[in-house]
Amino acid sequence: MLLTEMIDIKKDYFLGETVVHALRGIDLTIDKGEFVAIWGPSGSGKTTLLNLIGAIDQPTSGQFYIEGQEIKRLSDNKRTDLRNRSIGFIFQGFNLIPVLSALENVMLPLEIRGASFSKAREKALWRLDEVGLSDFVSHRPDKMSGGQQQRVAIARALVTCPSLVIADEPTANLDTGTSKKIIGLMRNLNEKEKTTFIFSTHDQRLLDQVKRLIRLEDGKILDGGIKK
Numbered sequence: 001m002l003l004t005e006m007i008d009i010k011k012d013y014f015l016g017e018t019v020v021h022a023l024r025g026i027d028l029t030i031d032k033g034e035f036v037a038i039w040g041p042s043g044s045g046k047t048t049l050l051n052l053i054g055a056i057d058q059p060t061s062g063q064f065y066i067e068g069q070e071i072k073r074l075s076d077n078k079r080t081d082l083r084n085r086s087i088g089f090i091f092q093g094f095n096l097i098p099v100l101s102a103l104e105n106v107m108l109p110l111e112i113r114g115a116s117f118s119k120a121r122e123k124a125l126w127r128l129d130e131v132g133l134s135d136f137v138s139h140r141p142d143k144m145s146g147g148q149q150q151r152v153a154i155a156r157a158l159v160t161c162p163s164l165v166i167a168d169e170p171t172a173n174l175d176t177g178t179s180k181k182i183i184g185l186m187r188n189l190n191e192k193e194k195t196t197f198i199f200s201t202h203d204q205r206l207l208d209q210v211k212r213l214i215r216l217e218d219g220k221i222l223d224g225g226i227k228k
């Protein structure tokens with residue numbers, strides 16, 4: 001079943017007088033339940049593409065649908081609602097809130113959805129334990145290593161049990177052992193809960209697990225855009 005469809009999507013960034021053509025006509029379909037990687041050199045447009053799929057940003061032109069709904073026709077509120085309800089996002093730069101502890105960061109998406117404090121706390125502790133951070137729940141991001149912050153970001157993305165997880169280089173800062181554990185966690189959610197995972201990665205261990213690879217170069221898909 002189709003989750004998302006892009007037809008001739010372009011994304012330009014305007015920097016004063018210059019225009020950066022970050023995506024130059026993307027045709028892409030992704031089904032529900034896929035475990036799919038986007039791979040390409042730095043600057044090829046991976047983060048830009050993931051931000052569009054996650055309805056965080058809007059394309060300059062082209063058609064883009066999530067579950068049959070054309071995203072540009074949704075109001076800001078409806079788009080935010082779609083994101084909060086069904087998408088977990090692991091940002092390349094983590095985007096943790098610096099004044100909040102690891103636990104508070106992970107509780108936040110649940111609290112935004114109206115969960116009680118105790119329920120949010122319980123679920124956040126469970127996800128933090130899964131990513132191996134039980135001993136760091138009261139640490140603030142600036143007191144944690146890059147890999148620990150990345151794991152907080154992963155726990156925060158998974159805490160609402162979203163049907164779609166978008167992950168921008170989710171294992172880039174992790175040591176081999178931790179990376180293996182996180183990949184195992186993601187594979188498990190994909191197999192057992194049918195959670196869809198779309199990620200960018202250069203991690204060979206993660207690439208070894210994917211059934212489909214989308215290769216991106218200079219804002220264009222070289223192959224893998226349409227599922228065979």
Ligand SMILES: Nc1ncnc2c1ncn2[C@@H]1O[C@H](COP(=O)(O)OP(=O)(O)OP(=O)(O)O)[C@@H](O)[C@H]1O
Binds near residue numbers: 014020021040041047
């Ligand atoms: N906010 C922005 N404003 C202007 N240009 C941008 C912006 N974000 C990205 N770009 C440009 O768009 C192009 C694609 O960037 P993007 O971040 O999507 O690449 P990437 O494949 O994720 O790279 P990396 O592997 O380094 O994370 C690059 O040329 C980049 O400089």
Ligand SMILES: [Mg+2]
Binds near residue numbers: 047
């Ligand atoms: Mg990027």
